[in-house]
Amino acid sequence: MAKYRRLRANRVALITGAGLRLGRAMALDLANQAFDLVLHANRSAKAVETLAKELRAQGRAVKVLKADLSNARQAEKLAREAWAAFGGVDLLVNNAGIFGPTPLEKLNAAALDEYYAVNLRAPYILAAELGRRMRAGKGGSIVNLACVSAAKPWKDYVPYSISKAGVAALTVGLAKLLAPKVRVNAIAPGTVLPPEDMPARQREALRARLPLQRLGRPEDIVRALRYLVAADFVTGQVLYVDGGRSVV
Numbered sequence: 455m456a457k458y459r460r461l462r463a464n465r466v467a468l469i470t471g472a473g474l475r476l477g478r479a480m481a482l483d484l485a486n487q488a489f490d491l492v493l494h495a496n497r498s499a500k501a502v503e504t505l506a507k508e509l510r511a512q513g514r515a516v517k518v519l520k521a522d523l524s525n526a527r528q529a530e531k532l533a534r535e536a537w538a539a540f541g542g543v544d545l546l547v548n549n550a551g552i553f554g555p556t557p558l559e560k561l562n563a564a565a566l567d568e569y570y571a572v573n574l575r576a577p578y579i580l581a582a583e584l585g586r587r588m589r590a591g592k593g594g595s596i597v598n599l600a601c602v603s604a605a606k607p608w609k610d611y612v613p614y615s616i617s618k619a620g621v622a623a624l625t626v627g628l629a630k631l632l633a634p635k636v637r638v639n640a641i642a643p644g645t646v647l648p649p650e651d652m653p654a655r656q657r658e659a660l661r662a663r664l665p666l667q668r669l670g671r672p673e674d675i676v677r678a679l680r681y682l683v684a685a686d687f688v689t690g691q692v693l694y695v696d697g698g699r700s701v702v
């Protein structure tokens with residue numbers, strides 16, 4: 455395995471799907487915590503370049519890498535290139551993912567393969583490739599984005615829910631395998647940023663069912679990530695940040 459000389463003193467984070475929404479919010483907060491960043495994007499190359507420019511203006515070192523994570527080879531290449539960018543990675547945030555319903559008539563092999571490839575296989579490859587290097591080096595931390603549906607799969611979202619249940623299992627398995635030098639945890643968001651085309655009525659129905667009576671905000675996820683990055687006695691945990699949805 456290639457060894458790289460650390461190029462800067464700062465901690466380095468790779469965050470996948472960093473151009474928009476939760477990925478962007480977490481990247482901004484990691485930059486505020488003085489992480490240098492490897493920002494990954496697939497289709498949102500423009501958005502991620504804009505974000506990189508903003509962060510460089512704040513004094514952060516930023517590398518942008520493109521990969522289609524439905525392709526295993528590209529996921530492996532992303533891990534190699536991310537490690538090489540600054541001579542190491544201290545934090546991997548497996549954020550990129552796809553989301554959507556699968557009606558019963560489309561519950562076929564292709565539907566499962568699609569969610570499996572992006573939501574589970576890619577985080578698995580990145581965590582294995584980078585976790586191995588972290589463990590052989592000075593250690594590190596991995597945070598996966600799961601979902602509240604990992605614990606209670608949704609009937610209209612079976613392939614998606616299965617992929618996120620896999621992310622929860624990946625988190626626990628790797629936490630044991632990579633300990634003690636590498637911690638592995640997950641955040642399981644409830645509804646934070648619903649799809650932009652979700653009708654207001656559906657949004658309100660979701661909100662009304664929650665013990666905490668509000669949908670999540672990106673800051674809720676950002677705070678959870680901050681906690682897991684700092685919590686050096688915590689590994690193998692799936693932290694539900696869901697307004698209480700997982701307990702009702």
Ligand SMILES: NC(=O)c1ccc[n+]([C@@H]2O[C@H](COP(=O)([O-])OP(=O)(O)OC[C@H]3O[C@@H](n4cnc5c(N)ncnc54)[C@H](OP(=O)(O)O)[C@@H]3O)[C@@H](O)[C@H]2O)c1
Pocket residue numbers: 470471472473474475476477494495496497498499521522523524548549550551552553572599600601602642643644645646647648
């Ligand atoms: N938002 C929520 O309320 C919520 C709830 C539960 C769980 N989560 C989980 O939290 C994470 C972030 O949520 P989000 O809503 O911000 O996610 P999102 O907007 O749906 O997707 C995040 C990014 O994933 C990347 N992505 C999708 N397919 C890809 C592919 N084939 N190759 C590479 N990248 C790909 C996209 O990057 P490009 O745009 O560059 O293509 C996209 O911007 C996801 O894992 C999601 O499942 C979110």
